[in-house]
Amino acid sequence: MLGALVKSIFGSSNERYVKSLDKIVGQINAFEPVLEAMSDEELAAQTPKFREMLANGSTLDDLLPEAFATVRETSKRVFGMRHFDVQLIGGMVLHRGEIAEMRTGEGKTLVATTATYLNALEGKGVHVVTVNDYLARRDAEQMEKLHGFLGLTVGVIVPNLNEWERREAYAADITYGTNNEFGFDYLRDNMKHERSQMVQRPFNFAIVDEVDSILIDEARTPLIISGPTDDKSELYVQVDAIVKQLVPEDYEADEKTKNISLTEDGVEKAERMLEAAGLLEGSNLYDVENTQVVHHLDQALKAVVMFKRDTDYIVKDDKVVIIDEFTGRMMDGRRWSNGLHQAVEAKEGVRIEPENQTLASITFQNYFRMYPKLSGMTGTAATEAGEFYDIYKMNVVTIPTNVPVQRIDEEDEFYKNTLDKFAAIAKLIREKNEKGQPVLVGTVSIEKSELLSDFLNKEGVKHSVLNARFHEMEAHIVAQAGSLGAVTIATNMAGRGTDIQLGGNIEFRVEDELRDMAEGPERDAALAKIKAEVAEQKRLVLEAGGLCVIGTERHESRRIDNQLRGRSGRQGDPGMSKFYLCLEDDLLRIFGPDTLFSKMMNNNLADGEAIGSKWLSKAIETAQKKVEARNYEVRKQVVEYDDVMNDQRKVIYEQRADIMDAETVDDVVLDMRHDTVNAIVADACPQGSYPEHWKVDELKERAKDVLGIDIPLDAWIEEDGLEPDEIEERISAMADAHMNEKMAKDDPAIWRQIEKSILLDRLDHYWKEHLATLDALRQVVFLRAYAQKTPINEYKQEAFSLFERMLDTIREDVTRIISVSELRMPEPVQLPELPDFLTGHIDPFTGLDNSNDGDGSALNPELFGSFAGSPQGVTDGVPAAADGAGPDGDPFAGLEISRNAPCPCGSGNKYKHCHGALV
Known part of the structure; x- marks a missing residue:
């Protein structure tokens, strides 16, 4: 009651905030007569003037009134459009890192020009993110006229650009592009071997257009770059044979959700069979060492028990082909993820296709949170204001319309x-x-x-x-x-x-x-x-x-x-x-x-x-609120799990960047070698134990295998009576001397290049393996709930333990390769080229690929001429073939299209399974 009274007198908090910006609007308007009197050359000269003011200590907020007025005057001359006062307010909201909710038709694209221009003056780059590449191209082309007038450069990031074109686009003052392209470029950059190969600059400021679509609707499915993994056909066949020996009493199945889990007796039975097959480490199925085995067992159970031939799939031409549960049609070219398709192939005894393994992944939440300043605009954001603040720390500000709504x-x-x-x-x-x-x-x-x-x-x-x-x-x-x-x-x-x-x-x-x-x-x-x-x-x-x-x-x-x-x-x-x-x-x-x-x-x-009925409408709204809350919980769960990986991702990516930037990594390699010595000695000679309990032969063998040296350990113990820390010092000294002697034989520049290459290669290799293990862990960790444990907490503990183990393995492997290998190459190591990766926007819980949902990457507009505003351009959801090409021809031949990219015809299939199929 009191709140309603206060609101009626003073207005809502949103109204008061918007009203507080009127003072700055007045300052902007005061510059208009001065700017109107300027020539085009004088108006364009505002940009170097602003940059000089920034160099002399002024802030962007100091420049805001005059800079906004400059953009408005330029818009009048270039487009014949003058920013309304409410559009200036929207620009201020964007500059402050908030979300501007503006109704359809209020000119959000023009609103963004004020904030993009002001923030681009620093020269650190501004990203404008759109929902599809058609809008990215359109907005970049239109707004380049305004920004180009003022001396700023504009780039656009769309599919099928080469590395040089991408680097040029990111080097521009303002870069337009889609959320998927920005995210995939970030992941690809962190798989490269030299800083000069990377295309993106450090993050600065991003404006997300249709922010609700990108940061809410698409945020449930992470971006994933995958590639072929090692052949595990034999493992699938072995696990399949074990699962087929289980009886219905060994598992509990839920037909509706296609979920299945082993009973206590089933677990014990599976453990004995896996142990006999040599697939189990230790005797407990749910030890962390057996995460991958549990994952394969879970997928094999689903394949054998839950997925029915001729209902969920058919076997055609020695291949398992998925049947769409809604249409009953065959889905040629589509495969279940997370090893499920391979498990079904093992069940049916057909050729097991290689599994695609995650090489890099990130959620949109964690990608966009890396920007020091993030803002957005849309016509609808207020209903999700809580989520925007919880996840992204962005407030939603509702901007009033320029003219009252009459709808x-x-x-x-x-x-x-x-x-x-x-x-x-x-x-x-x-x-x-x-x-x-x-x-x-x-x-x-x-x-x-x-x-x-x-x-x-x-x-x-x-x-x-x-x-x-x-x-x-x-x-x-x-x-x-x-x-x-x-x-x-x-x-x-x-x-x-x-x-x-x-x-x-x-x-x-x-x-x-x-x-x-x-x-x-x-x-x-x-x-x-x-x-x-x-x-x-x-x-x-x-x-x-x-x-x-x-x-x-x-x-x-x-x-x-x-x-x-x-x-x-x-x-x-x-x-x-x-x-x-x-x-x-x-x-x-x-x-x-x-x-x-x-x-x-x-x-x-x-x-x-x-x-x-108003009552019925209210009931519907209540139902919508419940569904919104449920969907938020799903997205929040994705973030919680990715946050665990994100902390580890930051460590790995920062380590990679440090290695690429360093002229030499001698100190890193030295630290790794000493840490490895420490681990080897601690394992063989635990502190506080008696010498007769030490694993002397094992320590000598590991020193030879990992460090490439023969240590007189027996003499050290018998003659000198050394303690473990003294043994560690001697082994470290011998290992250092061995490496110095080896490196003295060759050009130091070659060794520096070799060390960097080995470090990056091992880091990438084990990070890839770690991601695969985390994928498998996420699929099975929910079973811990049956033991009254919280799955996310279990995931955090296991993931941390796995990460620590991965770092130890990297140290030892790098040390082994550098210490034991012999240099036989006359030239520095050539850095490997990145392969043609498969990119996807995959739901981590269902395995469904949403890459093309609402995304324009399937369309290359240059292939289709004018559509004359006519629905005849669409025939059953697929454009008519260009140049009269029929179904047997490839109208896209000669274009640079990745074989794993969506076919430009829009069918939703990959190019290699559609018009790019090999005849």
């Missing part, structure tokens, strides 16, 4: 079943279409889009269907969704980042219709005609009520619903939005079939009848 949000309508609901939607669309009002329909899946399309065809309504796969094509169609009588069906990601302007988008029409027309009177006349047509259409659309947005069902997140609503009512335009729901919707099934809600709906509604 009318109508109450939801509820129906008994999907057919009744879609019939009602089609009827409403036909009514709106008859009076010329444009309609945008949001669906949750391609399947629902096609169903609605069938209904509209029966109603005789012309429409376009989009599915969020071909971003450039769909941007052109979505841009015209506000045209008179247009009906557009889109999934929630389709065309995102493109404004829907009432009457149509002049810019896109010019690009589509006048692209090949030369400058001159004829083109000027055509341009004038387009502008007149758009103006007349806008007048008619406004009379018809503006854009009508229809949601075919509620999404799991209120934020996605708000994104759809926000398409209408741009810049004070009139409009309306309405959602249609039924009992068969995914979200409504949360209530269950036996609830009072569903009984009431079934008993009181006739076929085709609808009800609207």
Whole structure:
């Protein structure tokens, strides 16, 4: 009560914060008359002036008012657009490392120019992150006109660039690119062997466009770079043979979730068989040494018991082919991850394909948290404000619209079943279409889009269907969704980042219709005609009520619903939005079939009848909040597990960087050698033990094997009566002398290169093995919950122990190689080239690859010409073949496309399994 009273008098905390920025807006506006009087050359000279001020001790905050005013004046001259005051406020929010929530149509791309320009003045680089490469290209090309005017360089990071092009793009003052490309470049950089090979600069400042999509929706699945691993075919066959000897009493299976675990008797039985096969270290299956074996056993159990032939998969041409559980279609080229596919191959006795092993991985949460300053912008972030602060420490600031919103949000309508609901939607669309009002329909899946399309065809309504796969094509169609009588069906990601302007988008029409027309009177006349047509259409659309947005069902997140609503009512335009729901919707099934809600709906509604109720809408919102909370917990769990690996990743990557930057690593190698001596002596001669209990022969053997020296240990003990620490000193001295003698024979420069190369090679090798072990550990650690232990705590302890063991192994292996090996090469070691890795965006719990979900990397826009804003550019979700190429030809031949990259045709298959298949 008191809080509501205070809010009514003083406004909300968000309103007070935004109001506090008005003072700075006033300072920015005060520079406008001075800047307007400048020539273009004088305006461009502002940039060197600002940089000189920074060099003399000024801060970015000191420069902000004049720098923002400079950007606004430049925008007026370059684009003919003047930043509104609310856009300046949005820029200040971005500069402060916060999230600017601005409604659709408020010009977020232009807002970002103020913060990017100001922060780029330092010369440390600014990254602008977008959801797909079409938007990255588009924004870079458009905003380069403004930034280039002011003397700043702009780069863009998209798929299929070579290393030199990437390095140039990152060296620019401002770099546009997709979240996936930035993340994969970071991982690839930390697999290279020389600093000069790396493409990225140190992190500085990033602005994430559509921040909710990138940092929330895509944050559950980490980025993973993988490569072929050692052949483990024999291990899969051995474990498969053991699992097939188990009986149903030895395990507990959950058919619904496809989870399976051994009973106590099953564990004991498996231990004895694994021990007999020589696959078990010690006698306890769940010792940390047996993590990999437990993982293989778990996958083999799933393969044998849970996965059924001709239901989950078929065997065709000596291969296991997955069957899609929803469509029943074969999924050629797709493989289960984490060794499950290999386990099924072993079960069926077919050829076991090599397993891809994780070489590097990172979550978006941990990648973006490396930026010293991170900010974002979107139309919908307030519902996830808590998560943004908890994970990224970013506040969400809601920026008021430039013009008050006039959109009318109508109450939801509820129906008994999907057919009744879609019939009602089609009827409403036909009514709106008859009076010329444009309609945008949001669906949750391609399947629902096609169903609605069938209904509209029966109603005789012309429409376009989009599915969020071909971003450039769909941007052109979505841009015209506000045209008179247009009906557009889109999934929630389709065309995102493109404004829907009432009457149509002049810019896109010019690009589509006048692209090949030369400058001159004829083109000027055509341009004038387009502008007149758009103006007349806008007048008619406004009379018809503006854009009508229809949601075919509620999404799991209120934020996605708000994104759809926000398409209408741009810049004070009139409009309306309405959602249609039924009992068969995914979200409504949360209530269950036996609830009072569903009984009431079934008993009181006739076929085709609808009800609207604030109570029902409130119940739906409550369900959405529950689902949002559950999804947050899932993402939080991913972060918790990756945080463990992230601490270790930082240590390894920092160590690699130090090695690459150092002229010599003599001191590192020396420390490793002494630590190895310490470990060898401590293992053979424990402190406080009697000499007769020491493992003398073992110590001599290990000194020979690891250090390349013969030690007179018996004499030291008998004649000198040495203690373990004295033995350690003598062995270290002998090992140092041995290495000095060896290195004196050759060019020191060669040895320095060899030491660096060996260090990096062993570091990478064991880090790769460590990642594989952690992957396996994460899959099985949940079983510890049965012993009343917290899985994440168990994971942390085991991971730390494994990491310590890995570091010990690296020290010993590096010492062995350098001490025992003989130099026989006349030239310095050539650094290896990085192979063509497989990149993926893989769910760590299900193994599903989400690499192409909402990502534009499958589309190379240069392959397809103008789409003329027409839905005819899409045929069953795949663009028509370029240059008339049929299914037997490769329209992409000659282009530099990785064989593991998604095929540019958009099929979702890898290039090598699609148009790039070898004939």
